[in-house]
Amino acid sequence: MDTRTLSVSHLLLPLRVLPSSQNQTFSFSSSSSSSSSSSSSTNINHHRVTTTTTTPLAIANPTSAIIPPTADDDTVPITLRQLCQSHVPDQLLQRMEEVGYVMPTPVQKQALPRLFSGRDCILHAQTGSGKTLAYLLLIYSIISTRKSSFQALVLVPTRELGMQVTKVARILAAKPTGVEGEQRSCTIMALLDGGTLRRHKSWFKAEPPAIVVATVESLCQMLERQLFSLGNLRVLVVDEVDFIFNSSKQVSSLRKILTSYSSCNNRQTVFASASIPQHNQFLNEAVQQKWTKRDVIHIHVSPVEPMPSRLSHRFIVCDIKRKLQTLLSLIQSDAPESGIIFVSEQSEKSKKAGNSPSTSLVIDFLKTSYHGSLDILLLEDDMNFNSRAASLLEVRKGGGYLLVATDVAARGVDFPEMTHIYNYDLPKTAIDYLHRAGRTCRKPFSDVNCTVTSIIVSQERFVLQRYENELSFVCTELIP
Numbered sequence: 001m002d003t004r005t006l007s008v009s010h011l012l013l014p015l016r017v018l019p020s021s022q023n024q025t026f027s028f029s030s031s032s033s034s035s036s037s038s039s040s041s042t043n044i045n046h047h048r049v050t051t052t053t054t055t056p057l058a059i060a061n062p063t064s065a066i067i068p069p070t071a072d073d074d075t076v077p078i079t080l081r082q083l084c085q086s087h088v089p090d091q092l093l094q095r096m097e098e099v100g101y102v103m104p105t106p107v108q109k110q111a112l113p114r115l116f117s118g119r120d121c122i123l124h125a126q127t128g129s130g131k132t133l134a135y136l137l138l139i140y141s142i143i144s145t146r147k148s149s150f151q152a153l154v155l156v157p158t159r160e161l162g163m164q165v166t167k168v169a170r171i172l173a174a175k176p177t178g179v180e181g182e183q184r185s186c187t188i189m190a191l192l193d194g195g196t197l198r199r200h201k202s203w204f205k206a207e208p209p210a211i212v213v214a215t216v217e218s219l220c221q222m223l224e225r226q227l228f229s230l231g232n233l234r235v236l237v238v239d240e241v242d243f244i245f246n247s248s249k250q251v252s253s254l255r256k257i258l259t260s261y262s263s264c265n266n267r268q269t270v271f272a273s274a275s276i277p278q279h280n281q282f283l284n285e286a287v288q289q290k291w292t293k294r295d296v297i298h299i300h301v302s303p304v305e306p307m308p309s310r311l312s313h314r315f316i317v318c319d320i321k322r323k324l325q326t327l328l329s330l331i332q333s334d335a336p337e338s339g340i341i342f343v344s345e346q347s348e349k350s351k352k353a354g355n356s357p358s359t360s361l362v363i364d365f366l367k368t369s370y371h372g373s374l375d376i377l378l379l380e381d382d383m384n385f386n387s388r389a390a391s392l393l394e395v396r397k398g399g400g401y402l403l404v405a406t407d408v409a410a411r412g413v414d415f416p417e418m419t420h421i422y423n424y425d426l427p428k429t430a431i432d433y434l435h436r437a438g439r440t441c442r443k444p445f446s447d448v449n450c451t452v453t454s455i456i457v458s459q460e461r462f463v464l465q466r467y468e469n470e471l472s473f474v475c476t477e478l479i480p
């Protein structure tokens with residue numbers, strides 16, 4: 001008897017409901033939205049899949065039992081190649097293995113069969129769990145390199161994340177070692193804020209790329225000028241979907257892309273994030289607003305553990321005047337391989353008052369007082385795109401570094417060597433805490449432990465406690 005468990009929404013699995021304080025910061029509805037909360041009771045045919053429960057296969061005759069491994073069976077190892085075999089071109093699978101992707105992560109194992117079946121999906125899994133590879137494999141299973149048309153679109157909230165996704169997509173599309181021949185290769189365009197639209201326009205005219213990785217604003221500018229259309233689009237991925245919907249600058253353009261410039265009936269739609277607050281409402285809204293088809297699946301991996309278990313959380317209470325010194329002492333005693341020091345973005349009021357941003361204070365202090373071997377780098381919203389790219393390039397060269405950053409570095413950016421996160425300023429919401437913390441623990445099969453440390457003043461303890469409750473983690477106090 002096969003007792004594997006595939007949980008769908010009408011089989012009542014315990015699902016974590018996000019607390020109301022988290023909900024307050026987030027809304028998918030706009031004033032122009034035609035749906036209302038009552039719409040959630042309509043007969044929507046979406047499914048939810050979780051990976052919380054799996055029971056072993058009962059094998060009737062062990063000696064002859066060659067049961068093909070399936071994605072929902074955790075007891076039988078299954079490779080990425082087996083999962084992708086009849087869907088993704090062999091050359092791409094070869095390349096995937098060559099760059100080190102052999103075994104699937106839990107989200108890949110859960111999602112790929114459903115993605116290959118053509119269903120719209122919401123990929124909801126921990127930071128660093130490999131959602132990018134999951135949706136890129138879907139894209140490579142769908143697009144045809146024989147066609148010279150724009151077939152797949154990945155929308156991202158920041159230039160930094162766009163550059164990273166483009167890089168992974170290009171690495172996968174490259175020829176594996178030893179493969180000869182003049183096969184037409186897959187072209188991938190990065191259409192990101194800060195780029196030159198004229199160059200992209202000429203590229204489109206000469207030969208449309210098969211895949212475009214774009215920030216929402218840059219894409220909309222091109223669409224508004226009718227420089228190309230989404231008419232042949234077969235798959236649309238929105239990465240960090242909750243962030244884009246929650247961004248007042250990006251949400252209306254995203255809505256247009258989803259419903260005016262393209263139709264969910266003509267494409268497969270995938271939304272990805274480690275955080276989808278009010279996910280039931282989002283699912284209903286996605287269907288009501290025709291962002292996805294009615295049978296969209298919610299793939300929710302580790303719903304009761306939204307952050308990696310290898311991550312330990314600490315806090316230290318100090319006087320506000322001693323924060324810099326406390327930071328330095330922590331760095332000296334932790335001796336991180338690499339670390340990010342998250343600092344709040346400077347408010348408009350503080351800018352107008354002519355104050356220095358906190359990032360400058362921290363950078364200047366570390367440059368004079370830190371005498372260790374780590375490089376000190378800066379990544380913040382107010383830097384121009386070239387300086388931001390230069391900082392990330394330094395980070396990617398390898399070697400240890402301390403990156404002083406605002407939340408621009410908190411979403412999606414992959415820092416594989418990162419071991420320590422310091423919240424010099426507390427994040428504004430529990431969701432922000434989760435994404436900052438998620439810049440560590442980015443090697444899916446590693447057992448290296450990582451640490452997040454928040455440096456707080458005593459009045460902030462209750463805020464941190466709220467995040468602990470919302471995200472189900474325990475923060476231990478360090479006594480100075």
Ligand SMILES: Nc1ncnc2c1ncn2[C@@H]1O[C@H](COP(=O)(O)OP(=O)(O)OP(=O)(O)O)[C@@H](O)[C@H]1O
Nearest residue numbers: 101103104105127128129130131132133274412442
């Ligand atoms: N199957 C795999 N085997 C080994 N490494 C993998 C595999 N899949 C992904 N990775 C690696 O895991 C890391 C995290 O992957 P990715 O950036 O896709 O995470 P994510 O789920 O998108 O996280 P976030 O929510 O923070 O954006 C990357 O360095 C990636 O190369």
